Amino acid sequence: xxxxxxxxxxxxxxxxxxxxxxxxxxxxxxxxxxxxxxxxxxxxxxxxxxxxxxxxxxxxxxxxxxxxxxxxxxxxxxxxxxxxxxxxxxxxxxxxxxxxxxxxxxxxxxxxxxxxxxxxxxxxxxxxxxxxxxxxxxxxxxxxxxxxxxxxxxxxxxxxxxxxxxxxxxxxxxxxxxxxxxxxxxxxxxxxxxxxxxxxxxxxxxxxxxxxxxxxxxxxxxxxxxxxxxxxxxxxxxxxxxxxxxxxxxxxxxxxxxxxxxxxxxxxxxxxxxxxxxxxxxxxxxxxxxxxxxxxxxxxxxxxxxxxxxxxxxxxxxxxxxxxxxxxxxxxxxxxxxxxxxxxxxxxxxxxxxxxxxxxxxxxxxxxxxxxxxxxxxxxxxxxxxxxxxxxxxxxxxxxxxxxxxxxxxxxxxxxxxxxxxxxx
Amino acid sequence: xxxxxxxxxxxxxxxxxxxxxxxxxxxxxxxxxxxxxxxxxxxxxxxxxxxxxxxxxxxxxxxxxxxxxxxxxxxxxxxxxxxxxxxxxxxxxxxxxxxxxxxxxxxxxxxxxxxxxxxxxxxxxxxxxxxxxxxxxxxxxxxxxxxxxxxxxxxxxxxxxxxxxxxxxxxxxxxxxxxxxxxxxxxxxxxxxxxxxxxxxxxxxxxxxxxxxxxxxxxxxxxxxxxxxxxxxxxxxxxxxxxxxxxxxxxxxxxxxxxxxxxxxxxxxxxxxxxxxxxxxxxxxxxxxxxxxxxxxxxxxxxxxxxxxxxxxxxxxxxxxxxxxxxxxxxxxxxxxxxxxxxxxxxxxxxxxxxxxxxxxxxxxxxxxxxxxxxxxxxxxxxxxxxxxxxxxxxxxxxxxxxxxxxxxxxxxxxxxxxxxx
Numbered sequence: 001x002x003x004x005x006x007x008x009x010x011x012x013x014x015x016x017x018x019x020x021x022x023x024x025x026x027x028x029x030x031x032x033x034x035x036x037x038x039x040x041x042x043x044x045x046x047x048x049x050x051x052x053x054x055x056x057x058x059x060x061x062x063x064x065x066x067x068x069x070x071x072x073x074x075x076x077x078x079x080x081x082x083x084x085x086x087x088x089x090x091x092x093x094x095x096x097x098x099x100x101x102x103x104x105x106x107x108x109x110x111x112x113x114x115x116x117x118x119x120x121x122x123x124x125x126x127x128x129x130x131x132x133x134x135x136x137x138x139x140x141x142x143x144x145x146x147x148x149x150x151x152x153x154x155x156x157x158x159x160x161x162x163x164x165x166x167x168x169x170x171x172x173x174x175x176x177x178x179x180x181x182x183x184x185x186x187x188x189x190x191x192x193x194x195x196x197x198x199x200x201x202x203x204x205x206x207x208x209x210x211x212x213x214x215x216x217x218x219x220x221x222x223x224x225x226x227x228x229x230x231x232x233x234x235x236x237x238x239x240x241x242x243x244x245x246x247x248x249x250x251x252x253x254x255x256x257x258x259x260x261x262x263x264x265x266x267x268x269x270x271x272x273x274x275x276x277x278x279x280x281x282x283x284x285x286x287x288x289x290x291x292x293x294x295x296x297x298x299x300x301x302x303x304x305x306x307x308x309x310x311x312x313x314x315x316x317x318x319x320x321x322x323x324x325x326x327x328x329x330x331x332x333x334x335x336x337x338x339x340x341x342x343x344x345x346x347x348x349x350x351x352x353x354x355x356x357x358x359x360x361x362x363x364x365x366x367x368x369x370x371x372x373x374x375x376x377x378x379x380x381x382x383x384x385x386x387x388x389x390x391x392x393x394x395x396x397x398x399x400x401x402x403x404x405x406x407x408x409x410x411x412x413x414x415x416x417x418x419x420x421x422x423x424x425x
Numbered sequence: 426x427x428x429x430x431x432x433x434x435x436x437x438x439x440x441x442x443x444x445x446x447x448x449x450x451x452x453x454x455x456x457x458x459x460x461x462x463x464x465x466x467x468x469x470x471x472x473x474x475x476x477x478x479x480x481x482x483x484x485x486x487x488x489x490x491x492x493x494x495x496x497x498x499x500x501x502x503x504x505x506x507x508x509x510x511x512x513x514x515x516x517x518x519x520x521x522x523x524x525x526x527x528x529x530x531x532x533x534x535x536x537x538x539x540x541x542x543x544x545x546x547x548x549x550x551x552x553x554x555x556x557x558x559x560x561x562x563x564x565x566x567x568x569x570x571x572x573x574x575x576x577x578x579x580x581x582x583x584x585x586x587x588x589x590x591x592x593x594x595x596x597x598x599x600x601x602x603x604x605x606x607x608x609x610x611x612x613x614x615x616x617x618x619x620x621x622x623x624x625x626x627x628x629x630x631x632x633x634x635x636x637x638x639x640x641x642x643x644x645x646x647x648x649x650x651x652x653x654x655x656x657x658x659x660x661x662x663x664x665x666x667x668x669x670x671x672x673x674x675x676x677x678x679x680x681x682x683x684x685x686x687x688x689x690x691x692x693x694x695x696x697x698x699x700x701x702x703x704x705x706x707x708x709x710x711x712x713x714x715x716x717x718x719x720x721x722x723x724x725x726x727x728x729x730x731x732x733x734x735x736x737x738x739x740x741x742x743x744x745x746x747x748x749x750x751x752x753x754x755x756x757x758x759x760x761x762x763x764x765x766x767x768x769x770x771x772x773x774x775x776x777x778x779x780x781x782x783x784x785x786x787x788x789x790x791x792x793x794x795x796x797x798x799x800x801x802x803x804x805x806x807x808x809x810x811x812x813x814x815x816x817x818x819x820x821x822x823x824x825x826x827x828x829x830x831x832x833x834x835x836x837x838x839x840x841x842x843x844x845x846x847x
Contacts, residue, residue: 060646066654148630201828207827210774211821212820214770215817218813218817219813219817221813349631349635382645382650384641385646388642388643388646390642391636394631394635402621
């Protein structure tokens, strides 16, 4: 029997909830509720969440801009200076942000097409791993699992992908695929462990993924100091450069970093969409996520489906880190994962757990990142503002009741985002 | 006619599980054997106990490595043996397990410290210092999760506490005022968590994760805008002075470890004591726990579930914020980007490993601090064990704990489940 053993806590809330309130759904269907609610949140709320987040960001930018603070010193003499400074600081920051994410208008006017499209190339390059890591969070989401562990799965996968990438010599193409496969297998193993622990012992995935994140990152740090992984003649934690045959070729070249990895991430979105909607596996995952108790009654092996969902997630996380290992960086370092595994949570929440939603959200967050760097370079506004925007957007989307209240919209109020159940179950 | 008494099935009490004594004995045997065999024959280990001025100075203790490793391993085995009869009587295995751990660590130190000097008192003192923010974070976790709200946000609360503490102390030129500001910052972040968790019923893990991002973004933004622009004005706080408590600080070994610290460490003692007593000995604590364990019942007797949770989460934020001040005012002074470096998550691990109990969480946090500092000390004397594996220790033992290998942990019944009054 691989049924999860729920700890027998006589008085736990989840056990008693349905007996106390016979009318309410059993707590196992919370995820189903999530899906229904998340999908029903209308576009207006999403857009208003953006407006609200950008407005708060604007306040932050204006209130901290040196020009504004300076002009406040003589506010009563020339108040208009302050207003102009406020407008200029916000306008220049946001326009740099959007130009840095999409199109460099000045370069386009001067006729340098390649330079004009540099921002868009950056957006796609940054988005590629975000989309894949977003899928790694979104798939378990649909099975009712909250995967905070994309970070660790990516770190562990980098070991596998890197080893094959610089350790073997294979023909071009084959070598790349072998390296990607190794990363996917490593990622799947690390994530599958979470599913296995949950299925066999009931250990909550949020706890195990957080812990496994750190274990994987230290493991990567250790591996990077070993003779068989560290670049010869180096004392710092860095791997040898990957063989040319194991790297993604650039699509356009000429200073544009966009590589063929982006096609893999779009392909993965389609594959996951197909898996979720057209296959038995996808059906099972969604059923378990909608109502694990009902799925169990219907004869599904819930534990095994959790493991399968986590294996998919880990494979996606592995592919995500390959965008950096085989694409942009071409080496493995301690910082190869960056913060992508955590940004992926934002992407998955923003994309509402659906593959194409994740694609859109990944492009959006990637655009904010790429634009943020350009904004920091040209206006001096720190890129951290992007993190603030990202957090606020998700927070507002997760609490539509708040957005409705702010904009005095009518509509149902109690439709917030709820997925996780208690630690115990 | 003979009446046969109906056979009443005797209520059988299952014999106590032997898992724990078995695990204890096996670890004593296996680890002890490893430490003995690996420790070199003709080397000596020096344990140093002196630190600062105390009543009596304890002389350094120089022993042959293998002999010491063997002695401590045998002592560990004795502890494991004692566990068997206690387990049969269903007694508490805390003391034998504690002894087992201490002696195994000493045996390990005898091995790795061969041919070098091991500052035992310094090791313990450093462990306590590394554990201070963990302990504050863990108390925040206990408060909030006992009330039924999952607190993934400890990391962010520590960070904003460290930030505002440093900034206020620097602007007002007074470290103690910074110490007042830090809990305010933590409480404000806690307020956000409370609002979204208990008013808008947003998934608590989601809010926690997102608020961590917000904390990193906000502190990072303000850090780049102000703190790096004019560090003398914004990011130049004085460090809290150490205050030696008279008499107590002169006790050998314990004195310098526990009673020659700055005020945050003393506040930590107070917070742990207050949280433990308040949770389990007061009406307030009973209500808080009832709300986290079984909100429907609490509601039925007139306790305002969501209001109680709301206040508990804000209080937890304040506690974590105070702990965050230790990163700046208690040690380094200046604030650095993302300087809490995952301590909030180790604190969360301590909450779980300590089974949602203040004292348990305290013990877990101290253990994690010890593992961290042991790694520091070993990297100085040159250790045979890679530092990364020691750093992993807190996370590995937490997984073992939730998986049930070292006794199953159980969360408060309604932890993480929003309460909607119907």
